[in-house]
Amino acid sequence: MTVPAAPQAEGMPSSSPASAVPAVRLREVTRDYRRQRTSMFTPAPVVRALRGVSLDIAQGQRFGIVGESGCGKSTLLRIIAGLDQPTTGSVEIDGTDISRLPERRLGFLRERLQLVFQDPMGSLDPRMKVRDIIAEPLVSQGKRDNLPRVLELLEAVGLQSEAADRYPHQFSGGQRQRISIARALAPDPRILVADEPVSALDVSVRAQVLNLLDELVERLSLTLIFVSHDLSVIRHVCDSVAVMTRGEVVEVGATEQIYQQxxxxxxxxxxxxxxxxxxxxxxxxxxxxxxxxxxxxxxx
Amino acid sequence: MIGESGSGKSLTALSIMGLLAESLEPFGSVTVTGQDGRHTQVVGTAEGDLAAMRGRDVTMIFQEPMTALNPTMRVGAQVAEVMRIHRTVPDRHTAAARAVELLDKVGLPDPAEAAKAYPHQLSGGQRQRVVVAMALANDPALLICDEPTTALDVTVQALVLDLIVRGVEARNAGMLFITHDLAVVASVCERVLVMYGGRVVEAGDVQQVFTQPRHRYTRGLIGASDLDLTRPDGRLYTIQGSVPSAGALPHGCVFRNRCIHATVECESQPRWEGSGPEDGFACWHPVRVRDAQGVGGS
Missing domain, CATH: 1.20.5 (Single alpha-helices involved in coiled-coils or other helix-helix interfaces)
Incomplete structure (x- = not known):
């Protein structure tokens, strides 16, 4: 696979291109959800899923987000990926504020940021062949004749080229997660967001997928945002980590530092x-x- | 009991309970001995006698507490029901009082009020505590735990594990703990069975199996689980390929299509080497002590 030039490199001072514009910058992000009304006469109760989250994730960083169920990590991820909008606060991706942009203007984000989800069976369309699944992000960008790129991606994630003409159910959990990773890499993103990508996998396969992510992030100089409930997985994969509980980031820093003290x-x-x-x-x-x-x- | 998905862990548990699907025909024997010394031969025994054994001599905690509890019944009544069915308490009132007592023992705050709650009103950890109370209510001889903490948050897991171990120790009961998490096994168990492809491939004392594994699969599993141990290039140790589905297992040694040490010999089934079913392994090319790389290995 070819390594594309990092988009921020042009016209930036060569000394510190990485620190100039963070890949992701969150400022005082809150997100309220309204619950179902319980009475005709009182307003619907509000659940505050995020309470003023501010974070900077530098270009090329491997950034972990750890927390238990209900801590707001999935909401945060959806907001970073432009799948949800914050109630207040701002979200910048590569310097562009996406927090108030309508869906039709988020095209650039889909090229720049891609996602890998926890459940590879739930996130792959069972009626589509693998070649169409992997090419889908390219098709949505109006690109045609994607087969060479699909084969290149299959090889990059360690699958045979025959896989292209098979369906998701013909693969094991670990192989399906490889397909998800290939699809995410198809538009050549700069930021890869992985939401519990190994939680549903067997132990022996988990190590393979973690190694693959490790290798790809390094080879393609990606920014990785890795969400997990398991601090030991984060410790292996990420250089920095944010710890979340009850909708707040309570601690951010170098992973090893946080692990030790x-x-x-x-x-x-x-x-x-x-x-x-x-x-x-x-x-x-x-x-x-x-x-x-x-x-x-x-x-x- | 450790092993990956499809290795046969849950089927083993269900066969002890006599809960195998009708389409499966078991052979061999399973003997359960209750706290009162009464034996039950599970294979071939009529459903009525098995029902008397289940919930009294052998009880089980499942992975997902929400599906293990009845959503339309108050949790106190569910705990009391187990005792009333097996007549381990004289009457309804004693059962209800004892249920509250058990809910208190498993650490539910305000147990008298909690007994009146429905499952959906409790958190995941609290629900699993209720399931633990039900499982311990009749002082079973054996408690089977099938991935009891996999669906729980890690801080809740620590508390529930402690609760289960204390409950088992207080009753001098046996525990069969099924999980894919080796660290959990090492925290709560004394002996371990390693399953792969429907067979026990290695058995022994936890300390011995995890520090000096003999079967190639056990060693691979320990290597792949240990995120603190990396290869010289900084990557994790792995086992090649993935767990084959039940119909696609190779003949002979079930692990041979993923094993880098496999030879022609492995096409026939390896003998069980060891002092008995409690301690041994089945591998043609076992890990020798000198190249052993368990935990703490280089």
């Missing part, structure tokens, strides 16, 4: 709660996990 009680609880093979074999039981988690939650 978390500032926030919630982050410490998250680290304490995750069982690890080495420490478990050294004698850390479920009782220790529970006690450490509770202690970390209550610490300040």
């Amino acid at each position: 978390a500032e926030h009680a919630y982050t410490r609880a998250l680290i304490a709660a995750a069982p690890r093979l080495r420490t478990a074999l050294a004698g850390r039981t479920a009782a220790d996990l529970a006690a450490d988690t509770l202690a970390a939650k209550e610490s300040r």
Whole structure:
């Protein structure tokens, strides 16, 4: 696969093109959802899914977002990908504010940013052949004769060219996730957003897919935004991480720094709660996990 | 019991409960011994006798608490029901009181009020606590946990694991814990069975199997699970290919089409090497101690 020139490189001072315009800049982003009304006489209750999130993700960074269910990480991702709009606040992708843009003006974003989802079966159309699935983002950009590009992408994600004429159900979970990755890479994006891409996979296949992502991000100099509930996966993949809980980012920093010395009680609880093979074999039981988690939650 | 999807973990659990689908015909034997010393031969026993065993001698915790609970019944009544069906309490009032007591033991705040809640009014972690209370209500001899914490958040998982282990220890019961997460096994289990393609490929003490695996699959699984251990190029260790579906397993050693050490020998089924079913492995080319690379290996 050819490595495209980074779009911001032209006309920028060569010394620090990366730091000039962040790939993603969020300022005070909030998102309110209205619940169903429970009474005719009172307004519908409002759920605040995001509460003033500000983040900068630099070009070429491998950025992790970690948090438990309901923390707002999926809402944040949808807003970054332009699939949802914030209630207040601004979202800039490569310097362009997308927070108030209508769908018809988001075409540039679909070229620049692509997504890989958790469930590869749910995100691949079962009635489409793999070649059409992978070419779909190109077709929507008005490109024709995409087969050479499809074959190139299949090779890049480690699938045989015969895969092009088969359907998603003919593949295993790990292979389907490779197809999703190939589709995401088709329009040559600069930013790859992965939402729990390995959570539904078997352990032996998870390592293959993580290695593939690692290799592609490096080879294509992509900016990676990787969402997971599993801090150990984030630690392996990402150089920076934001920890979210209850719609807020409570801690941002270098992954290793946070892993070693978390500032926030919630982050410490998250680290304490995750069982690890080495420490478990050294004698850390479920009782220790529970006690450490509770202690970390209550610490300040 | 560890293994990836399709390895036969859940079927093994269901066969102990006598819950295999009608289309499957089991052979071999499964003997369950209750806390009162009563034996049940599961294979070939009539449904009525199995129903008496289930929920009393053997109980089970499933992955998804919402589907394990009845959405139209208050949770207190569901916990009480298990005891009333097996007549382990004298009457309705005792059952209700004991249900509240159990909900308290599993750490639900304000158990008397929680007993009146419907499942949808509780969080995922709270629902799983209710399922744990149901599973422990009749003091079973064996508690089977099939991925009980996979659907839970990691901070909730730590608390629920602790709860399960304490409940089992307090009753001096046995526990069969099924998961694909090796770190969870190492935190809660003493012995481990490694399954692949419907067979047990290795068994032994957790410490021994995880630090000195003998089967090539076990070693591959440990390598691929360990995100702290990387190859010289910084990438993770992997097992090539993916788990074949049940109809597509190779004859002989079931792992041979993914194993880099496979030879012609592997086309015939490897013998079980070891002192018995509790400790051993079935592999033609086992990992030798000198090139062992379990946890803590270089």
